[in-house]
Amino acid sequence: DTAVSQTPKYLVTQMGNDKSIKCEQNLGHDTMYWYKQDSKKFLKIMFSYNNKELIINETVPNRFSPKSPDKAHLNLHINSLELGDSAVYFCASRPTLAGAFYEQYFGPGTRLTVT
């Protein structure tokens, strides 16, 4: 009964490769996010989707492309991986209901190591 799940949990790959991280939530939420946590544990938002529509796109290299096939899934594809992409990537979701604000629920994270 996992709420927000991510696969894989660990990903080790070489520079220049292309990889994807998948996120799924079974909470019925309609807004999903990707965050990057760097080696200093600093968390920064990358993208947000609401009902499959991109609503937040921070200053992220265009090698990163999010894709939301439906409102329960938000995947992150990374092209031409670089050493600096090594980080923990967190997916999150929250409901958006008129007149109320709800907190975000986070997945367990995917630790990406680029060698």
Add this chain to the structure above:
Amino acid sequence: AQSVTQLDSQVPVFEEAPVELRCNYSSSVSVYLFWYVQYPNQGLQLLLKYLSGSTLVKGINGFEAEFNKSQTSFHLRKPSVHISDTAEYFCAVSESRGTSYGKLTFGQGTILTVHP
């Protein structure tokens, strides 16, 4: 634009002692405030949140925080800590309207280490 500053990067404390983790924020509009906890190699878990109403909010595991609008602060407190509270704590803010609505901005994190 919103920003969050956690004033202490590390806080060591002995078991059963009280603790306060400090958080200040900056925003041009009203905000929602959150504290999340991250245990080693795990995701983030919500400790507590301030959306509106009473400025003193209580969360899980005996933690509480007080929203102070005039000082733009949201400090986290616990009267008596346990070894199991050792973790990293993140303060976060989301603007209540505007283009940053729904977007969480995090502080740099505070590592709480509880010693026996």
